[in-house]
Amino acid sequence: MLKNKTVAFLGAGSMAEAMISGMVQAEKVPANQIIVTNRSNAERLNELETKYGIKGMKREDLVFEDVDVFILAMKPKDIDVALHSIKTHLQPHQLLLSVLAGISTSYMEDHLAQGQQVIRVMPNTSSMMGESATAMSPGQYTAMDNVMIAKDLLTCIGEVYTIDEEKMDIFTGIAGSGPAYFYYLMEHIERAGAEEGLDPEMARQIGAQTILGAAKMIMEQDETPAQLRENVTSPNGTTAAGLDALAKFGGGEAITQAVKGASKRSKEISSQLQKVVNA
Numbered sequence: 410m411l412k413n414k415t416v417a418f419l420g421a422g423s424m425a426e427a428m429i430s431g432m433v434q435a436e437k438v439p440a441n442q443i444i445v446t447n448r449s450n451a452e453r454l455n456e457l458e459t460k461y462g463i464k465g466m467k468r469e470d471l472v473f474e475d476v477d478v479f480i481l482a483m484k485p486k487d488i489d490v491a492l493h494s495i496k497t498h499l500q501p502h503q504l505l506l507s508v509l510a511g512i513s514t515s516y517m518e519d520h521l522a523q524g525q526q527v528i529r530v531m532p533n534t535s536s537m538m539g540e541s542a543t544a545m546s547p548g549q550y551t552a553m554d555n556v557m558i559a560k561d562l563l564t565c566i567g568e569v570y571t572i573d574e575e576k577m578d579i580f581t582g583i584a585g586s587g588p589a590y591f592y593y594l595m596e597h598i599e600r601a602g603a604e605e606g607l608d609p610e611m612a613r614q615i616g617a618q619t620i621l622g623a624a625k626m627i628m629e630q631d632e633t634p635a636q637l638r639e640n641v642t643s644p645n646g647t648t649a650a651g652l653d654a655l656a657k658f659g660g661g662e663a664i665t666q667a668v669k670g671a672s673k674r675s676k677e678i679s680s681q682l683q684k685v686v687n688a
């Protein structure tokens with residue numbers, strides 16, 4: 410389904426690169442049918458061309474008729490300029506995906522030609538390894554065959570969940586921003602290990618393997634995270650001491666607030682843009 414498709418990224422930052430990396434490794438879309446564009450940084454485009462064997466070009470040089478799927482991957486603040494610059498070039502059959510946090514399908518539809526097919530997507534940077542948890546919510550005009558193409562394409566970068574768009578903010582709080590929480594956790598594990606005399610590199614490897622193992626247990630065993638936690642915890646043992654410290658220092662509440670804070674910010678980005686439109 411994907412081997413004859415041409416995919417063009419508008420935006421060449423870290424999220425575009427992570428998706429390109431996952432797509433190239435999956436080998437479903439030939440690398441020479443993946444195009445990446447930005448406004449002006451030719452050096453960055455050369456870097457991505459060399460690293461992944463894809464095509465880099467300035468946004469103005471993109472031939473729109475050659476492209477089947479466009480992927481918006483700029484910062485949310487740049488959305489209006491981006492939509493304005495593509496509005497008259499997009500054909501009705503062409504599909505527009507957006508990975509921008511907080512930008513709704515209706516916002517895109519309102520700023521494009523009537524009936525444009527759009528899908529809001531929330532990947533994460535683990536796309537780089539084909540391990541993203543990615544959500545998609547199709548817009549009101551998007552045909553089922555394009556939904557299937559998007560799903561196939563996003564499967565190249567990991568697991569795909571089709572969700573109601575109203576759930577996109579909380580999905581962003583958990584999965585879009587989520588890798589950063591685990592990196593933050595790892596920074597602290599590494600630091601604690603080093604303070605107790607472990608080589609930091611070794612502490613990093615041990616911590617990462619521990620997170621990987623715990624994630625696999627959750628995904629593959631038929632037990633809840635709470636049951637799995639209890640299985641680790643001996644009465645008056647080491648884990649109980651560790652968990653006591655986590656509770657004493659607000660570890661659980663901190664995680665809850667991190668997820669809710671990111672979700673709230675996603676909502677705020679949407680409402681700020683909507684206010685500008687309505688002003």
Ligand SMILES: NC(=O)C1=CN([C@@H]2O[C@H](COP(=O)(O)OP(=O)(O)OC[C@H]3O[C@@H](n4cnc5c(N)ncnc54)[C@H](O)[C@@H]3O)[C@@H](O)[C@H]2O)C=CC1
Nearest residue numbers: 419420421422423424447448482483484485487491509510
């Ligand atoms: N970084 C992450 O972990 C995730 C990011 N996202 C979303 O991805 C988007 C991009 O994020 P990053 O890659 O981190 O940002 P970034 O700042 O690294 O990259 C943005 C890119 O967009 C380009 N750009 C800006 N306006 C443009 C235009 N009109 N046409 C073509 N290119 C244009 C910039 O030159 C730059 O290459 C954001 O909207 C963010 O919400 C979504 C999920 C995860």
Ligand SMILES: O=C(O)[C@@H]1CCC=N1
Nearest residue numbers: 509510581585586587
């Ligand atoms: O921090 C951000 O806004 C983006 C969206 C999700 C992850 N990174």
